[in-house]
Amino acid sequence: MTDRYAVLGNPIGHSKSPLIHSLFAQATGQDISYTAIETPLDRFNETVLGFRAGGGLGLNVSLPFKLQAFEIATEPSERARLAGAANCLKFDGERILADNFDGVGLVNDLQNNLGCLLAGKRVLLLGAGGATRGALLPIAAQRPALLAVANRTADKAHALQRDFAAHAQLNSGGFDDLAGQAFDVVINATSTGLTQEPLPLPAGVFAPGAIAYEMVYGKGLTPFLRQAQSTGVSTVADGVGMLVEQAAEAFAWWRGVRPESGPVIQRLTVPLD
Numbered sequence: 001m002t003d004r005y006a007v008l009g010n011p012i013g014h015s016k017s018p019l020i021h022s023l024f025a026q027a028t029g030q031d032i033s034y035t036a037i038e039t040p041l042d043r044f045n046e047t048v049l050g051f052r053a054g055g056g057l058g059l060n061v062s063l064p065f066k067l068q069a070f071e072i073a074t075e076p077s078e079r080a081r082l083a084g085a086a087n088c089l090k091f092d093g094e095r096i097l098a099d100n101f102d103g104v105g106l107v108n109d110l111q112n113n114l115g116c117l118l119a120g121k122r123v124l125l126l127g128a129g130g131a132t133r134g135a136l137l138p139i140a141a142q143r144p145a146l147l148a149v150a151n152r153t154a155d156k157a158h159a160l161q162r163d164f165a166a167h168a169q170l171n172s173g174g175f176d177d178l179a180g181q182a183f184d185v186v187i188n189a190t191s192t193g194l195t196q197e198p199l200p201l202p203a204g205v206f207a208p209g210a211i212a213y214e215m216v217y218g219k220g221l222t223p224f225l226r227q228a229q230s231t232g233v234s235t236v237a238d239g240v241g242m243l244v245e246q247a248a249e250a251f252a253w254w255r256g257v258r259p260e261s262g263p264v265i266q267r268l269t270v271p272l273d
């Protein structure tokens with residue numbers, strides 16, 4: 001019998017997850033169906049429980065439901081607990097397991113696909129929302145020399161520093177606090193890639209040989225990536241690899257089979273210029 005999975009979100013029409021998981025299923029010979037379900041904003045729990053009652057085995061969860069996905073879980077992973085958010089659920093009888101694969105997807109893309117090992121690097125995350133929360137532990141686990149978070153609302157970055165104090169040594173502040181600092185890896189985890197707004201970054205924030213990574217994908221050269229290029233950064237990337245890598249983690253968690261991510265990333269990549 002075909003096993004059922006889906007992604008929930010609102011809106012969800014743009015989601016690449018059904019394509020990614022159907023390519024993974026074909027490549028690994030797994031008999032699954034994977035659909036996209038647009039979920040009314042006030043019906044997340046009912047949709048999850050209804051999907052499970054209909055025999056569904058697992059869900060990906062997209063915006064704006066990642067906090068609710070964490071809350072409905074009976075057994076969240078440590079990284080989902082620290083992020084306060086989950087992007088993947090697995091059903092096992094009455095148990096609802098939750099994990100957050102966004103951060104590990106980012107790290108796998110940087111290290112395995114882009115050749116950027118994080119150990120010993122100075123890493124800067126721009127933004128202090130859910131994506132940064134999910135990324136902090138997986139990045140810290142790679143032992144960077146420095147891990148900093150800068151956010152438009154500096155207090156939110158400071159709050160992250162406090163929340164993660166037992167797990168990661170973090171610097172935190174606003175964009176002004178970046179003056180005079182340089183980083184080897186600069187990751188834009190704000191939503192400005194979607195809105196195409198520039199960030200007020202000091203010019204010296206990109207160290208020589210730095211990589212600039214935009215979490216948003218499929219938008220070409222965003223203002224952040226253009227800004228990086230204009231200061232001499234030659235390695236720029238968007239978040240398509242992160243998207244596919246987090247999906248590969250989910251697929252392996254559900255099915256016990258790890259799909260190859262490279263061919264799927266290639267298929268989904270939109271040229272940056």
Ligand code: NAP
Nearest residue numbers: 127128129130131132152153189190191197215239242243
């Ligand atoms: P979120 O929780 O809504 O956080 C948004 C962040 O962007 C906040 O830190 C916010 O700062 C900042 N921001 C918004 N407008 C800004 C502006 N004009 N100037 C400076 N900062 C601004 O969103 P999220 O869940 O963290 O996601 C962030 C982005 O990552 C989204 O665009 C999402 O599409 C992308 N993402 C990609 C993947 C992937 O697989 N590639 C996975 C997850 C997320 P304030 O706190 O000051 O409001």
